[in-house]
Amino acid sequence: MKVSYYPGCSLHGTGLEYGESTEAVCRTLGAELVEVDDWNCCGASSAHSANKKLAVSLAARNLILAKKSGLKDMVVPCSACFQRTKVAQYELKEHPEMFPEVRYDGGVNVKDLLSFINEDVGIESIKGKIKKKLTGLKAVCYYGCLTMRHPSVTEAKEYENPKGMDMLLSELGADVIPWSYKTDCCGGSLVLTNTEIVLDLTEKLFDKALEVGAECLVTVCPLCQGNLDQRQSDVSSRSGRNYDLPVFYFTELMGLAMGEKDVEKWLNRHFIDPVKLLRSKRLI
């Protein structure tokens, strides 16, 4: 299976380990990711605030490049990039007259990474690659906003209570705990302009995760992971509680279960050390 791959700026920078783990597990699963040649930033989270035409045109350039590769599907792991690219497709279909300079006539199927792994790679192929069950790892799945909303754009079906990651991690052997905050907002890009709001929202997520007995959170989005991981020590020092909750990318846990050799390298890029927890579960 061969698909276009749009990493976006985060997976080359602040979410480096998401990119590394995505590429590793896809390789093992036989899904060849072909990086879109000379891709540009999709504009998230600023272009849509400034100018709709700019936002749509920036994302459309990547669609045009993906189409040139001749591959039908384009996989986008970052939730913000995924949503902005879907918005571009939606706007170009609904209001083509607003974007006369954009030469994109459809034909690329945009997928978020979790849906791609669950639906196209398929749980059966993953089962065959599991070397170590994640037994005893108590986790809550945190999907965030942008692979889900707005459903008319993302085409997500279970946008209030998604289950794709819960099912996948259960297959990997993790103890997945249901909770009601799967798609609550972490504050996204407000982290730079209104940091306190992000600390408020993530503190609530940590509290709710602990309340149901979770020992870690698992994400699909580099903005969510960044806010929950890099700012957690600020939440701890502000509230006087030591949260110490590791925040994984779901691909890192897939890699761990599939016996990928670079798992510890990815995990060492985290701010809140996940290795300690995994050692206590004898998973590392």
Next chain:
Amino acid sequence: MTATSEELKKDEAASVEAVSSQTEEGSGAGDDKPARPEASKRYKLSELTPFSDIISEISGETINNCYQCKKCSNGCPITYAMDIQPHQVIKMIQLGMEKEVLTSKTIWLCAACETCGTRCPNEIKLADMMDALRQRAEKSGYSVGSKRASVFHRAFLSSVEKYGRVYELGMMREFTLKAGGVIGKVFDGTLIKDAKLGLTMKKKGKLPLTADKIKGTGEVKEIFKNSQKKG
């Protein structure tokens, strides 16, 4: 974004039309009728079009469909920090309270999580409406409700325009310098804290020191240029 000398020109043109139509209407009026609005007053397009129509046009959302069920505000995670609640923003747009809305903090605090729009029974995507309000606020000449957010978006986009991708380090430097309050940040310790965070990111390989410049920067510049034209 750059304000649109083009739009201002269009507004000018519209104002001329408005004057001439006023004059024509006025010419048929007899002396005994109450005076029409002064023919000499120059109207701007924005004065003649209801605020809700302007925002509906920019956002593509039918703002007047709202019947104030408040689902948007009830689901919004950030209302506690907002000066106007999302359902109130809509009502105020309908009432033409342009200045109050465009100078509010709310429009800059919306994180575009889209919980509101997803639950709206009238299918109003409030996040798109907030985008339209930010764009209008930047062009309005009113003082912007959150200078930091406005400066952030500019710094972000100038990085994309220059390199085709975001160069985090350069963007952060521009944002920190232009957002103001650097001296305050020195004294309250937040500058040191930001620098420490940056250093840890760099140590962990998450903060490239050079920009990841694409080959097609010319195409990206063209996209920025075209975005200023009306569709």
